Amino acid sequence: MTVPPHRAIIYPTMATEIRPISEDDLEATHFLLAYSFTGDRSQEGRLKHVESMGTALALYDDGQMAACLRIFPLQTFIHGASIPLGGISGVACLPEHRRKGYVGQLLRHSLAVMREQGQPLSSLYTPHFSLYRRYGWMAASNAVSYKFKPKEIAPVSAVRPEGHSYRITDEEWPAIADVYKRFAAHRNGYLNRDERWWKEATFRRIYESKRKLNDVAVWANGQGQPSGYIVYHSASEQPPDAPSIDQLYVEELIALDTNAYSGLLRYLLAHDVAARITWFGTVDEPLSLIVEEPDRISREILDGFMLRLVDLEKAFAARPAATAAPEGAFTIHISDPSAPWNQGVWRIESSGGQLAATKADGAADLSTDTAAFAAMYNGFLRPTEATRSGLAEASDPKAAALADRILATDYPPHPSDFF
Numbered sequence: 021m022t023v024p025p026h027r028a029i030i031y032p033t034m035a036t037e038i039r040p041i042s043e044d045d046l047e048a049t050h051f052l053l054a055y056s057f058t059g060d061r062s063q064e065g066r067l068k069h070v071e072s073m074g075t076a077l078a079l080y081d082d083g084q085m086a087a088c089l090r091i092f093p094l095q096t097f098i099h100g101a102s103i104p105l106g107g108i109s110g111v112a113c114l115p116e117h118r119r120k121g122y123v124g125q126l127l128r129h130s131l132a133v134m135r136e137q138g139q140p141l142s143s144l145y146t147p148h149f150s151l152y153r154r155y156g157w158m159a160a161s162n163a164v165s166y167k168f169k170p171k172e173i174a175p176v177s178a179v180r181p182e183g184h185s186y187r188i189t190d191e192e193w194p195a196i197a198d199v200y201k202r203f204a205a206h207r208n209g210y211l212n213r214d215e216r217w218w219k220e221a222t223f224r225r226i227y228e229s230k231r232k233l234n235d236v237a238v239w240a241n242g243q244g245q246p247s248g249y250i251v252y253h254s255a256s257e258q259p260p261d262a263p264s265i266d267q268l269y270v271e272e273l274i275a276l277d278t279n280a281y282s283g284l285l286r287y288l289l290a291h292d293v294a295a296r297i298t299w300f301g302t303v304d305e306p307l308s309l310i311v312e313e314p315d316r317i318s319r320e321i322l323d324g325f326m327l328r329l330v331d332l333e334k335a336f337a338a339r340p341a342a343t344a345a346p347e348g349a350f351t352i353h354i355s356d357p358s359a360p361w362n363q364g365v366w367r368i369e370s371s372g373g374q375l376a377a378t379k380a381d382g383a384a385d386l387s388t389d390t391a392a393f394a395a396m397y398n399g400f401l402r403p404t405e406a407t408r409s410g411l412a413e414a415s416d417p418k419a420a421a422l423a424d425r426i427l428a429t430d431y432p433p434h435p436s437d438f439f
């Protein structure tokens with residue numbers, strides 16, 4: 021996807037310009053990214069598959085590339101809707117140009133680009149939360165890493181499920197895409213993956229430069245129908261002055277029913293040479309409750325994606341209400357200096373199973389900034405908790421309680437895909 025040249029912005033006084041990256045600049049971009057993320061700067065280290073996966077923008081200082089970012093054109097599921105989302109990645113600035121505000125300029129520019137591309141939401145993964153928070157993204161999901169030794173774990177039920185497992189390669193991705201959709205579409209935060217995403221970001225780790233395949237095993241039930249799968253990879257790790265340790269990492273385990281959950285857990289536990297299994301799962305994963313000794317599974321909360329409302333009105337128009345959300349409305353004042361089209365008082369209404377945001381006048385029931393509101397939009401942050409902690413203000417506590425129920429989600433947001 022390319023950005024029309026008319027969208028280039030020139031800042032005359034600063035001799036800087038923001039424009040889409042052309043073919044000629046791919047090597048400079050590779051150097052900037054490899055340098056900034058301690059990657060392989062040679063040609064072999066180029067992540068060519070990523071280069072063609074989204075819009076890349078750069079800021080040029082006196083004609084030289086100084087900073088860049090990429091926008092993946094993605095879609096995210098919530099309550100059965102698939103909402104376009106700009107996935108921000110590859111954000112970097114050369115060290116001699118850092119702390120001049122260049123990445124800030126690029127991020128603000130990307131908001132106008134995503135809005136024009138019809139992406140009302142944006143998400144990203146980062147270790148620099150406060151940087152993105154300044155521009156309206158907010159931490160809005162958690163995953164849990166479940167760690168255990170396979171030999172120490174026994175399922176509560178001794179009954180062997182009817183069915184069998186078999187491994188597949190990336191060319192067989194449709195075999196699990198249907199299972200995934202049935203599991204993920206009505207949940208919250210899972211990506212609506214296309215063929216390329218399945219091949220480059222699920223069957224392989226997106227930034228793994230050798231493009232090694234993950235292992236993928238399908239569970240077929242007693243009738244031979246796929247009803248679950250597991251994506252994982254193994255690694256032999258060498259601690260200093262100690263024997264190597266085999267580790268197994270589960271990227272995703274999707275099971276549609278008890279039969280699949282039980283079959284895939286047994287398949288996983290059969291990897292008994294692994295000193296440790298690490299499973300990146302949901303915060304509400306029932307795993308520890310279906311084994312004999314839950315305390316043999318250590319659980320650590322991980323930060324997931326940050327979320328931003330790029331176009332507040334369209335984001336609400338696309339978002340179905342939760343199953344038990346009441347009919348009703350509240351008003352909220354949003355401050356959003358980086359995306360002024362979101363700024364002002366909005367009436368958020370739940371009606372007929374759908375949410376809607378319309379511009380309103382006068383004093384609002386609640387007020388907050390766009391970042392905190394993003395975390396309320398996807399159910400990560402309850403409005404009453406936002407007001408309790410100072411992230412929002414309420415002129416009427418009853419309105420905050422109603423907002424809790426209007427913005428509730430059926431499932432907690434899950435960061436299904438790292439990018």
Ligand SMILES: CC(C)(COP(=O)(O)OP(=O)(O)OC[C@H]1O[C@@H](n2cnc3c(N)ncnc32)[C@H](O)[C@@H]1OP(=O)(O)O)[C@@H](O)C(=O)NCCC(=O)NCCS
Pocket residue numbers: 056057087111112113114117118119120121122123124125145146147148149150151154
């Ligand atoms: C992080 C990085 C992209 C910042 O780029 P930059 O051009 O220096 O950022 P800016 O100058 O535009 O900073 C914008 C604002 O964010 C703040 N900021 C910059 N880097 C920050 C960081 N690492 N953590 C928190 N805040 C940061 C700045 O202080 C500035 O705030 P201010 O306007 O209130 O002073 C750059 O240091 C870099 O390339 N690092 C290595 C690669 C990396 O970590 N990329 C991001 C991965 S998500």
